Amino acid sequence: MIEGFLTSIEPSYLLFMCIGVLGGILVGALPGFTATMGTALLLPFTFNLEPGQGLAMLGALYVAAMFADAVPACLVNTPGTPSAVATAFDGFQMTKQGRGQAALIASGFSALVGTVIGGLTFMFLAAPLAQIALRFGPPEFFWVGVFALTIIGSIAGDSLMKGIAGGALGMLIGTMGISATGAVSRYTFGIPELRGGLSIVAALVGIFALPQVLDMVSSRKTEYTVATFTRKPGVVLATVKEILRRPVNVLRSSIIGTLIGILPGAGSPVASLVSYNEAVRWSKDRSRFGKGAVEGVVASEAAGNGAAGGSMVPLVALGIPGSAPAAVILGALLLQGLRPGPALFTSDPVLVYGFAWSIILAGVATAGFGMLLSGALARMVMIPVRLLAPIILFLSVVGSFAIRSNIVDVFLMLGLGIAVYFLSKVGFHPGPIGLGVILGPIVEPALVQSMALSQATSMTSVFFGRPVSIILILVTLVSAGWVVWSNHRERRQRRSDVHAEQGAAS
């Protein structure tokens, strides 16, 4: 382990790690460009490097992209990757309140904590946790998805029913394309390009970025810029202190992110959404969330980066990638002639532990770069709307097209954006729709596969008879019950406030 650390701090390793970090910041900050794309682009450059150097560069890019996706999410309400959807809920509100730089610093610091916890878990607990992750079958993934859906209660805005409808609509949109089970073409409306399914990135850009641009345009006569930026000395220290006042939030979020990251297929978008939900649930004042609560940004970003470290656990311990970028890193390992698995820990411990240390160091470097650049990045909100709105539209089009080089994805992004803009005017929050788009492709295959399994035994034993499923059902029930109870409590509080005001007036 110590030898691994010493290897990871060799100048050549640090250089490649920094290249990865800078590449990751660039990829993550551009809406539509994902960590998967970045790692895939860097993969050919690793052929001529030592395995450890190549892994350090790819791992660093992954970690940095998970942080940098918060930049457009916080500043212009456009998640750089699907993992930053929950970051945008509070990050953008912070920017509108003139606290954009604080939001970026919070993202950077939380990313650091998440990466360190994810990296340490990878280092010390990889083998036992990977075995537990293998116990997750389709029923467990179905319940993980259902549990993640309870976040709708936290982000639905004023109407829970509209939130549920938004989530259902998002999942429905996500069913477009050839079905995974029977290879049936669904909702393609005669457009062959849609058979490949919906591009989640293009859909999320449409759901979050375009309505925001249209909102900017509609209020351009009263709001010249998106927000104001004033340089505040000591903002880094003040923000870090604010986060550390509630250390449980950042630690809990990092652990949730790491554990979900270990589950192959769940990934950092689910991790950040579940973590955000838990931050709201455990908060004493949930009304602050969605209105610029720094805890919301912390929860999402710590979990997203925790998941990046967590996804390395099944990758290295079992050879099963926990996320799409991890799959690219698996490719890098195989190309170098290495076979991931438990034996790798004993046959090449310096490489494995060096990789884990590189991830942790990449977290430190990312946080450093992020905090250093936060002031300059936060000034982006001072760009006049007349220039910013067309630039975001341009980036949205590029981001939607870049994933699959498919112009239909761009039209889909535009259509969804315009539709969601109008839906938002009648009380539908874009959050649940985006959530549905992310979770639909996880929930549906798990549901259908579980139902197929139940034909051999029974529905009850498949869905409700497995220990992990029972735990997840209980957690889901507690989470959903809490949403209903807290909504009821808030309504009662509002009514009593109104009565008190009326009493005072008379």
Next chain:
Amino acid sequence: MSTATPPVREHEPARARVELIAGVALGAIAAVFILSAGTGSMDWLFPLALAWLLVGVSVYLVIRGLLGFGETVPAKPALLRGEGVDVAIFAGIAVIYVVLARPVGFWLASAAMLFLSSIYLAMERDRRTYVYSAVVAIVVCVVSYVLLLHVFYVPLPKARWLPF
């Protein structure tokens, strides 16, 4: 004896319930998905369940609207009141931009969109506005060209009608 003139009763524009509009919109979306659905229980089970859930919420919202719950908005659409003109024009520019990206090429379409929309959105239009908009459009396109084509290798649409 003075005769007091009766107060002129201002004509109040008709207002519609947000819940009603939301319910009808949701119902229309659900109808599209239900009517476009095929047969085959396993493949259509999930989408149809979701679509019928939307129908349920739609009915709930319509009933709430009819019973007078929730906020109200002017019944006349924002576009007809002149308030949504900017949004409609910008959305139109976005659609035209994407449509033109194939025939005239991505870069020319992008430069034109960036230039024209920033001029349209400007509060004051003078020589400086035009020059500034042109410079921003060119800089954004050049930087993106280098980044997208030479760093990320993104194959963007090439012109069909023009030689570049």
